[in-house]
Amino acid sequence: MNLLEELQWRGIVYQQTDEEGTQQTLEKEKISLYCGVDPTADSMHIGHLLPFLTLRRFQKQGHRPIVLVGGATGLIGDPSGKSEERKLQTLEMVDYNVKCIQKQLESIFDFDSENGAIMVNNYDWAGSMDIVTFLRDYGKHVGVNYMLAKDTISSRLDTGISFTEFTYTILQAMDFLHLYENHNCKMQIGGSDQWGNITTGLELIRKMAPEGSKAFGLTIPLVTKADGTKFGKTESGAIWLDPEKTSPYEFYQFWINAADADVIKYLKYFTFLSREEIEVLEQSVKEEAHLRKAQKALGEEMTRLIHGVDALDQAIKISEALFSGEVKNLSAAEIKQGFKDVPSYEHTSGEDIGLVELLVAAKISPSKRQAREDVSNGAVYINGERVAETDYVLSSEDRIEDQFTIIRRGKKKYHLIKY
Incomplete structure (x- = not known):
């Protein structure tokens, strides 16, 4: 099973700009590819994870991931999925958020191997650009009718969209072109809501890169829960990657409380367990669901990945203590985690x-x-x-x-x- 076939089996592929071309390119060479996140907060939440974990799957197959944190695009705001304008952040706020998010991404990727990940910030090339250069060198190549056809923009026309957010898709397209020209980046990965931005980047590469240049886009489905409620949300709010916002114990609990109807999908999406391992767990859900082996495997894999082995051991210890009632051996730090929401x-x-x-x-x-x-x-x-x-x-x-x-x-x- 090649990489694209594995992604299809895991249910990770939503749309591709050129499936045949992507497959042929991946068979011939090891490529550089990227995924980005805007620093709208000082932490990512689990809704951000799937595209980056998919990028990590490419790295495990020998390709080089480029991890982009949008210091420039974060100052503008992606109109995608919003019914109104985002509140603009200051440069200082965005810069602080960038540093926090970069640290979190370091736990997901390998930066030291032969195909080590590259971390970039689009403020480095877009932040100092003057408006005339932006309009002449980039705006000229993206038609207004082309942009109006994008769902992220057309869906906002009735409620209103500022010129600032209207130009967001060009800024992100500039990212793809810059990485293509400077890092030989041939692919962008993103959530399904990023399709319009990705294809605009490909349009800019087609018009501005040398003739015959080829690049690709792949989007990932929106993660949903079987009962229709929003993934990654609990009564206390979003599940953050920052342990100060969501403790490792709470993070672990979120995953081990996954419904039987969701857990195998989550194992395919988020973990690096093999197909054989997941199929064994799938059988366990069918035959011995009360043992919750799949949920425990999911909680362990995700907590170890994001917070490390020590935090996982601590989360398991707290969980077992609460289940058994044997709480006297917990430390004060563990009590702060496990009893955060009790009276x-x-x-x-x-x-x-x-x-x-x-x-x-x-x-x-x-x-x-x-x-x-x-x-x-x-x-x-x-x-x-x-x-x-x-x-x-x-x-x-x-x-x-x-x-x-x-x-x-x-x-x-x-x-x-x-x-």
Whole structure:
């Protein structure tokens, strides 16, 4: 199975500008190809991953990836998928976002091998360009009617689009031409919403590069969930690659909570597991779904890739502790991850406090009578240990690293006491 056939099997290919030409080129030579992201925030989220992981698949087959972070295009804003103008960011904001995103991309690609990835920023060639040069050298080659035919632009005509966002597709086309001329880049990969921008780049190469120049485009489908809800979104918001925004534990939990109807598709899309390995997991979903082997494999592969082995081990440890109730061996750092969204109460005095009094103060039990009943019935646990004495007093020995006490009422209702 060649590379394109594998991408087709994984369901990754949505559109190609020239499937036959792409196949022939890949069979004859190792190419350079690129994918870009605009720094609209200081972190990527998992919705950005699939095109870059596809680029990484090309690298594993000996091709050279060019990873573009759009310092210039990020100042403009892609009209794709938007019903109104983006809020413009300052140069300082964009520059900061570029640095953050570049660091995240370094975890995905190999930069040191013979076909090591190249990191570029389009502000380096577009940032200092004057308007006359832009209009004469590039704008002249892209017709207005051609641009109006693009879905990303035509869909905005009724609601309004500024000249700034109207010219975005030319800026991105300049990227493709620049990389073609300076890095022999023969292919651009992007999400399905980037088709218009990619084909504009090919049009610019056709008109401005030497006669006979050949380049290609490939787009990737929008990732969807079987139940129709948006991929990559949870009740707490987007799943970010920045561990400060989405902890490795939360990241791991997102993947292992994938529905049976989605998990094999995600394994094909996002992991580098072989076809044979994925087919074994697919059989497991059909025959022993309760074991959730596919979900565990997905969570492990993705967390290891983005956050590393240590963060994966930590995420598994937290998950197992919460499942078993054995939380006393968790560190304070692990508790911050695993109990980020549970109800919490801050015991400001830091002094010893009676358990019944604390249950009421922290609103774990609605009254002292109910608190005593909960304790005497064995429904209250301190750091995973059942406590049935109503006169129990919490002391410094009940604190984990002198920062937290974990109280559980019943089977699953956790509360975090902070000091």
